[in-house]
Amino acid sequence: MVQPDATFDGTFPFTPHFSAASGFRMHYVDEGPRHGEVVLCLHGEPTWGYLFRHLVPVLCATRRVVVPDHMGFGKSATPAERSYWLQDHVDNLEALVVALDLTDVTLVMHDFGGPVGMxxxxxxxxxxRRVISANGPTPFGQSDLLARVTANAQVSPWFQWIASAAANGELEPVLGQLGFNILSTLKLNGFENNAVITDAWLAAYGSPFARPADCLGAIGWARGFATGAHQFEAPTAAADRAIRGKPALAIWGEADRTLHADHFLPLFSAIFPAAPVRRLAGVGHYCFEDAPQEVAGLIAEFIAQT
Structure with a gap:
């Protein structure tokens, strides 16, 4: 876990907030006017709220921007007795949203933040109020979800590694040292913008995983795919109709080697057939790192227009 006041040489200058609503110490950023519309930014593997550090200042003048760290990531606690499956992260997020009474929420979802947000x-x-997917899958009861996940896993180096590492017993030992191999893990997933790599940047992404006991979140997310433990939420018919009527936007870095656009953008378009899709050439899986200004601009523009 990162120290609450860590700013990483001023690159993450946001006041830390904590909630116990989910049964552990959950960190979240909460910037902007409390009466404003809410933008809820959800990270994935193996990142945390630091991923959205360029987006927060763009939006928080007029919007309330809330950026939680999932259990086992960033400045949130990593309780040893908990499980770290998808459904656990949905439970945790729901508890936080209800405790803060967040409404008029624009979801901004990256990586496994997609299924958590959905x-x-x-x-x-x-x-x-709105749904924004940025290299984040949007599973929502689609009948072809398993087929798409399976097809993607066959061409994704990250998911290929998960399968082989789980089979030969290397998954926990390798991910248990994530603080030391964080850059290779990010590169494997599809991180292209080497110009942003500094000591502060490496510390921001590596220090949450300083010890094996700190890596349970990252291990759990990978292990859940290897074992099929993750359970994707299926909406009711009423919820399905309601969400399909929301404004939505997809932003996808086409150089993503982990979540291929051909497999996952159809999930988005199946829910939001009229929604715009912005495919970014040369941008990898971590689009908020590879093209932060462009992605932030697209998000701000979409919110303003809708």
Whole structure:
């Protein structure tokens, strides 16, 4: 876990907030006017709220920007007795959203933040105003989800590694040292912008995983795919209708080697057939690192237009 006041040489200058609503110490950024519309930014593997450090200042003058760290990531606690499956992260997010009474929420979802956010949308469609997927899958009860996940895993180096590492017993030992191999893990997933790599940047992404006991979140997310433990939330018919009527935007870095556009953008378009899709050439899986200004501009423009 990162120290609460860590700013990483001023690159993450946001006041830390903590909630116990989910049964552990959950960190979140909460910037902007409390009466404003809410933009809820959800990270994935193996990142944390630091991923959105360029987006927060762009939006927080007029919007309330809330950026939680999932259990086992960033400045949030990593309880040893908990499980770290998708459904656990949805439960945790739901508890935080209800505790803060967040409404008029624009979801901004990256990586596994996609299924976590869509899980929240399935449970609380009335709290959602817009849906923005940025290299984040949007599973929402589609019948072809398993086929798409399986097809993607066959061409994704990250998912290929998960399968082989789980089979030969290397998954926990390798991911248990994530603080030391964080850059190679990010590169494997599809991180292209080497110009942003500094000591502070490496510390920001590596220090949450300083010890094996700190790596349970990253291990759990990978292990859940290897074992099939993750459960994707299925919406009710009413929730499905409600979410399909929301404004939505997809942003996808086409150089993503982990979540291939051909497999996952159809999930988005199946829910939002009229929604715009912005495919970014040369941008990898971590689009908020590879093209932060462009992605932030697209998000701000979309929110303003809708």
């Amino acid at each position: 899980g929240l949308a399935a449970r609380h469609p009335d709290r959602i």
